[in-house]
Amino acid sequence: MTAAGSIAAGLTIETQGLSKRFGHQLAVDNVDLAVPQGAVFGFLGPNGSGKTTTIRLLLGLAAASAGTVSVLGLPMPQRLHEVLPRVGALVEGPAFYPFLSGTANLHRLDAASRHGTPGTRKARVAAALERVGLSHAGSKRVHAYSLGMKQRLGIANALLSPRDLLVLDEPTNGLDPQGTREVRSLVRSLAADGATVFVSSHLLAEVEQICTHAAIMSAGRLVAQGPLAELRQDGHTRIRLLTPDAGRACEVLLRLGMTPGRGNPEPASHETWTSEAGIPGVDGEVVTAGATVPAGATLPGGAATGAEAAMGAGAATGAQTGRPSGMSPPGMPPPGMPFPEDIVAELVAAGVRVRGFSVERESLEERFVALTGEGFDVAQ
Numbered sequence: 618m619t620a621a622g623s624i625a626a627g628l629t630i631e632t633q634g635l636s637k638r639f640g641h642q643l644a645v646d647n648v649d650l651a652v653p654q655g656a657v658f659g660f661l662g663p664n665g666s667g668k669t670t671t672i673r674l675l676l677g678l679a680a681a682s683a684g685t686v687s688v689l690g691l692p693m694p695q696r697l698h699e700v701l702p703r704v705g706a707l708v709e710g711p712a713f714y715p716f717l718s719g720t721a722n723l724h725r726l727d728a729a730s731r732h733g734t735p736g737t738r739k740a741r742v743a744a745a746l747e748r749v750g751l752s753h754a755g756s757k758r759v760h761a762y763s764l765g766m767k768q769r770l771g772i773a774n775a776l777l778s779p780r781d782l783l784v785l786d787e788p789t790n791g792l793d794p795q796g797t798r799e800v801r802s803l804v805r806s807l808a809a810d811g812a813t814v815f816v817s818s819h820l821l822a823e824v825e826q827i828c829t830h831a832a833i834m835s836a837g838r839l840v841a842q843g844p845l846a847e848l849r850q851d852g853h854t855r856i857r858l859l860t861p862d863a864g865r866a867c868e869v870l871l872r873l874g875m876t877p878g879r880g881n882p883e884p885a886s887h888e889t890w891t892s893e894a895g896i897p898g899v900d901g902e903v904v905t906a907g908a909t910v911p912a913g914a915t916l917p918g919g920a921a922t923g924a925e926a927a928m929g930a931g932a933a934t935g936a937q938t939g940r941p942s943g944m945s946p947p948g949m950p951p952p953g954m955p956f957p958e959d960i961v962a963e964l965v966a967a968g969v970r971v972r973g974f975s976v977e978r979e980s981l982e983e984r985f986v987a988l989t990g991e992g993f994d995v996a997q
């Protein structure tokens with residue numbers, strides 16, 4: 618899509634095939650980002666996955682090896698001088714003079730910027746300090762600021778002019794819990810002012826708390842992106858079944874299109890099953906991973922599968938069964954999985970004695986770990 622096309626499509630940032638090579642290393646590998654206007658967009662990935670390099674490319678601070686970047690509907694870096702005044706950025710923290718006050722530092726940074734109008738500087742500095750909750754500390758020297766205050770001062774610097782886009786690289790990195798809370802709540806409120814906020818983080822919990830959308834980087838590649846609710850929805854769902862008739866149960870589950878779970882690669886083989894201790898009489902546990910049922914598949918007896926419900930034929934499903942249809946809300950099976958009650962009915966009809974049955978949705982954390990092959994720091 619052209620840069621003008623991306624703004625027409627409601628995208629504040631769009632990249633296509635964006636790549637950056639450092640010697641032999643592809644730090645950013647063919648990335649197609651799509652950041653909707655007004656989103657708080659979490660750019661998530663483990664350390665070294667290419668987040669900062671991508672941000673530098675977006676802001677014209679580094680030259681791409683391949684691909685295109687459009688920011689606010691304009692190609693970058695070609696239209697850098699029109700784009701940058703509308704973008705506030707906090708990348709690698711601004712260097713403050715420790716023995717100058719917060720106010721004096723902002724005056725100095727604004728004067729150094731080619732976009733700051735001197736006549737309005739005093740009012741803009743005061744408004745930015747107010748916006749980040751530092752009015753009371755404006756006259757204090759920066760060396761007396763906490764890390765959280767310094768970070769908020771950095772955000773105030775990004776807010777010295779009205780911005781359509783804010784780009785914040787790991788804004789809570791290194792902060793104590795109080796500073797982290799302050800900065801998170803500030804980031805949330807910035808979006809309420811109407812700006813699109815693009816915020817990188819290696820903390821899944823942080824992105825879940827403050828973002829509406831997310832993209833996940835792994836080893837330079839973009840492995841998923843979209844609204845958080847959809848990313849959650851895409852995760853695998855497992856069923857956990859306790860039965861003494863495990864062999865027969867597996868036949869039924871395979872017939873219903875479910876695939877064996879990760880920890881149980883060959884469910885048809887009794888030897889690979891784990892025993893559930895402490896529940897008398899239970900001698901088999903079957904764990905399935907997300908199902909892939911072909912669209913249009915029906916269970917014997919005419920009950921439609923969740924696959925149909927998610928793919929548009931769900932209206933019929935809902936009408937036939939009295940169940941809601943469409944994207945699966947909590948308690949509903951995900952696309953590709955039959956309704957739990959239908960699975961149990963099928964098992965029972967096949968003579969499987971069901972002693973326990975539960976449906977478990979993969980958490981966002983499990984999904985991200987599966988996508989990136991790396992653990993996320995979920996602390997804080």
Ligand SMILES: Nc1ncnc2c1ncn2[C@@H]1O[C@H](COP(=O)(O)OP(=O)(O)OP(=O)(O)O)[C@@H](O)[C@H]1O
Nearest residue numbers: 639642644662663664665666667668669670671819
């Ligand atoms: N100027 C550079 N020269 C050579 N390699 C670089 C340069 N900048 C980044 N890299 C490498 O590119 C890869 C991606 O780094 P980048 O800083 O973009 O990752 P990141 O996801 O932002 O990680 P972090 O959270 O640790 O900053 C890393 O392997 C890094 O060593």
